[in-house]
Amino acid sequence: MQRPISAQAQNATRPAPASEPTIAALARVVPMPTVQTLAPGGCVFFEGDAAEHVYDLVEGVLRLSKLLPDGRRQILGFCQAGALVGFVPGAEHAHTAEAVTAVKLRRYPRAKLDRLIEDDPSVGRRLLARLAQELRAAEELMLLLGRKSAAERLASFLLALAATAGGRRGDGLVVELPMSRGDIGDYLGLTLETVSRVISQLKARGLIALPNPHRAVLLQPAALRQLAAGEALLDRAAAA
Amino acid sequence: MQRPISAQAQNATRPAPASEPTIAALARVVPMPTVQTLAPGGCVFFEGDAAEHVYDLVEGVLRLSKLLPDGRRQILGFCQAGALVGFVPGAEHAHTAEAVTAVKLRRYPRAKLDRLIEDDPSVGRRLLARLAQELRAAEELMLLLGRKSAAERLASFLLALAATAGGRRGDGLVVELPMSRGDIGDYLGLTLETVSRVISQLKARGLIALPNPHRAVLLQPAALRQLAAGEALLDRAAAA
DNA sequence: CGTTTTATTGATATTGTTCAACTTGTGTGG
DNA sequence: CCACACAAGTTGAACAATATCAATAAAACG
Numbered sequence: 382m383q384r385p386i387s388a389q390a391q392n393a394t395r396p397a398p399a400s401e402p403t404i405a406a407l408a409r410v411v412p413m414p415t416v417q418t419l420a421p422g423g424c425v426f427f428e429g430d431a432a433e434h435v436y437d438l439v440e441g442v443l444r445l446s447k448l449l450p451d452g453r454r455q456i457l458g459f460c461q462a463g464a465l466v467g468f469v470p471g472a473e474h475a476h477t478a479e480a481v482t483a484v485k486l487r488r489y490p491r492a493k494l495d496r497l498i499e500d501d502p503s504v505g506r507r508l509l510a511r512l513a514q515e516l517r518a519a520e521e522l523m524l525l526l527g528r529k530s531a532a533e534r535l536a537s538f539l540l541a542l543a544a545t546a547g548g549r550r551g552d553g554l555v556v557e558l559p560m561s562r563g564d565i566g567d568y569l570g571l572t573l574e575t576v577s578r579v580i581s582q583l584k585a586r587g588l589i590a591l592p593n594p595h596r597a598v599l600l601q602p603a604a605l606r607q608l609a610a611g612e613a614l615l616d617r618a619a620a621a
Numbered sequence: 622m623q624r625p626i627s628a629q630a631q632n633a634t635r636p637a638p639a640s641e642p643t644i645a646a647l648a649r650v651v652p653m654p655t656v657q658t659l660a661p662g663g664c665v666f667f668e669g670d671a672a673e674h675v676y677d678l679v680e681g682v683l684r685l686s687k688l689l690p691d692g693r694r695q696i697l698g699f700c701q702a703g704a705l706v707g708f709v710p711g712a713e714h715a716h717t718a719e720a721v722t723a724v725k726l727r728r729y730p731r732a733k734l735d736r737l738i739e740d741d742p743s744v745g746r747r748l749l750a751r752l753a754q755e756l757r758a759a760e761e762l763m764l765l766l767g768r769k770s771a772a773e774r775l776a777s778f779l780l781a782l783a784a785t786a787g788g789r790r791g792d793g794l795v796v797e798l799p800m801s802r803g804d805i806g807d808y809l810g811l812t813l814e815t816v817s818r819v820i821s822q823l824k825a826r827g828l829i830a831l832p833n834p835h836r837a838v839l840l841q842p843a844a845l846r847q848l849a850a851g852e853a854l855l856d857r858a859a860a861a
Numbered sequence: 862c863g864t865t866t867t868a869t870t871g872a873t874a875t876t877g878t879t880c881a882a883c884t885t886g887t888g889t890g891g
Numbered sequence: 892c893c894a895c896a897c898a899a900g901t902t903g904a905a906c907a908a909t910a911t912c913a914a915t916a917a918a919a920c921g
Binding site: 447449450451453454455457468469470471475476498499502505506508509510512513514515516517519520521522523524526527528529567569570610611612 | 687689690691693694695697708709710711715716738739742745746748749750752753754755756757759760761762763764766767768769807809810850851852
């Protein structure tokens with residue numbers, strides 16, 4: 382996902398890349414930002430909180446989510462190092478940001494960023510590019526949530542993770558899954574049981590391997606890609 | 622799973638408002654833009670097309686959508702007059718834009734807008750605010766698609782329409798539904814049959830009236846709001 | 862290690878989909 | 892102006908996918 386435009390890329394996680402420029406400019410304006418660390422489960426900000434700071438994710442993984450009053454949750458995305466979090470136009474955060482893993486953040490006053498945007502137009506332009514990228518990812522997720530089957534969702538998710546954070550290995554793409562099955566479910570609009578079941582099916586079909594619950598190896602990326610795109614040629618066949 | 626944050630605005634349709642400034646600036650740069658009219662069903666641009674122009678929606682309603690190869694469709698939003706359509710960072714459109722009703726658009730070369738952003742930082746800032754607003758709406762839709770029941774989706778949809786384009790009337794909020802049941806379904810992640818059924822149920826419960834298929838009257842906005850937020854106190858009761 | 866949390870698997874229930882009939886609205890030409 | 896034809900909407904019955912409830916099994920953690 383380094384280059385701005387990869388063909389039809391699945392953007393499951395938030396942009397993150399191409400971030401350095403914006404943050405570098407911020408760091409110039411605020412030479413010694415507050416550094417914050419959070420344990421897994423810790424909260425950066427809640428939906429509804431006053432949006433007084435923006436955060437530069439230095440290390441670890443965050444999840445952004447929204448809640449319904451009865452506790453149903455939708456995760457909007459996972460963020461990795463380089464992501465700029467908490468930049469919203471209004472006075473209040475529209476979603477919650479929590480640590481999935483241990484996390485290190487640099488906190489900048491929102492007002493400083495606003496001033497920086499005023500002073501240096503290139504910063505505004507980079508933010509614009511970033512937001513547009515996020516919007517594109519959001520549209521991809523809407524398609525997934527509105528129209529894809531459970532297996533298609535999982536395939537899309539794994540491929541997107543592979544694209545942003547995947548490591549090559551001899552026999553496949555290795556993907557880390559730091560988040561719980563429940564988190565994955567809340568991201569894909571499924572229950573954790575369904576997530577677990579579908580992962581087991583993908584494994585049974587030989588599309589992936591699961592050395593441990595938090596690491597997947599994509600053995601047949603091409604087949605996964607077809608599945609993710611909705612061209613489920615092998616949805617029930619190939620089980621043999 | 623922390624504290625339940627109370628409901629905020631339902632943004633079902635694209636922003637549209639606060640638009641004049643950006644467009645006004647563009648109109649100054651391109652005094653005589655190409656004016657385009659489209660009949661219902663007409664296409665402004667397709668997903669994958671080269672993004673050479675941006676469009677200012679003057680009149681009518683557009684739908685933005687993405688397709689899966691097998692024809693499944695997700696509508697990302699409906700646009701009304703004032704919306705700026707087709708502004709993407711990359712070289713290609715990420716979604717399709719089609720006319721729901723007869724539509725009038727002003728077309729501006731993308732390059733002009735880019736230059737304008739360079740020259741006038743305030744334009745960039747307004748675009749930033751707009752994109753951020755769209756992103757917020759997208760997040761609301763993700764919550765809906767991932768976690769709300771069919772009735773909750775319809776209630777959210779009707780209220781959002783009422784908020785952007787609703788007319789007060791003596792006994793309720795009147796909402797125009799220019800799009801088909803199929804469009805509504807593809808927006809809410811449901812089938813057209815389910816949309817029709819749920820609308821009938823809402824009518825049977827007295828929450829709405831339906832003078833004709835393309836006009837709804839919200840008779841009990843408060844109850845609809847509870848339903849939309851997921852606090853379905855009357856989900857099965859109150860049928861009597 | 863024992864304890865607790867997380868993940869997997871099974872049985873059943875529910876919601877929404879699919880397929881199909883029928884109704885209503887709409888537009889056109891006789 | 893009515894009759895017809897076609898598209899859009901509604902309703903019904905059977906079905907399928909996923910959720911829910913419940914029991915194990917496996918990891919993670921102190």
